[in-house]
Amino acid sequence: MEELTADVIETEDKEVLIDEIMTRYGQEILQLVYSYVKNQGLAEDLTQDIFIKCYKSLHTYSGKSKLRTWLWRIAINHCKDYLKSWYNRKVIMTDEEPANSKTKKELVEQVVIQKEEDDELIAAIMKLPIKYREVIYLFYYEELPVKEIAVLTDTGDNTVKTRLKRAKELLKERLEA
Secondary structure (H helix, E strand, O other): OOOOOHHHHHHOOHHHHHHHHHHHHHHHHHHHHHHHHOOHHHHHHHHHHHHHHHHHHHHHOOOOOOHHHHHHHHHHHHHHHHHHOHHHHHOOOOOOOOOOOOOHHHHHHHHHHOOHHHHHHHHHHHOOOHHHHHHHHHHHHOOOOHHHHHHHHOOOHHHHHHHHHHHHHHHHHHHHO
C-alpha cells in the first residue's frame, strides 16, 4: 500500500483524503486505542475523536515523517490524555451487556471460536503497565521496527529495547505462575 505524501495531502479534497486515511488506518488505530483503554466501545469513541483531530489538523502535516507515524502520534497522545483526564479517573465504565442480548447459539459459537491460550496471553499483556504494553503491541502486533516505535513513543531506541525485554520477562513470570 502506497504511503500518502504531503503534496497529495495539500492538493486532495480533505473529505476524500480523510476517508482514504480512515480506510487505510482505521482498524490499526482502533486496535492501538483498545490496547490503551481496554474497552471496545470507548476505543471506538476515542478512534472517532482521533480522526476528527486528524481532519482538523491535516494542514499541519509537514511530511517530515510518514503519515502513518503522524497519525499514530496523534492517537497515542490522545489516549494518554484520555487516561490522565478527570473523566477517566472519576467515571466508572461497565462492560455489562443487557440480559438476553445474545442468543445461546451466538454464545456457544463465541466460546468455541476463542482459544484459551490466546486469551491468557492477551490478558497478561493487558495487565502490563502501559509503557510495556505499548511497545509489545507496536512491536509484535503492528510489526513496527524499534526505531519507529522510539519515534512514536517519544523515547530512545535503547529504551524501547529495554522495555521490550522487561515486558517479555514480566509476561513470562505471569504466564508461568
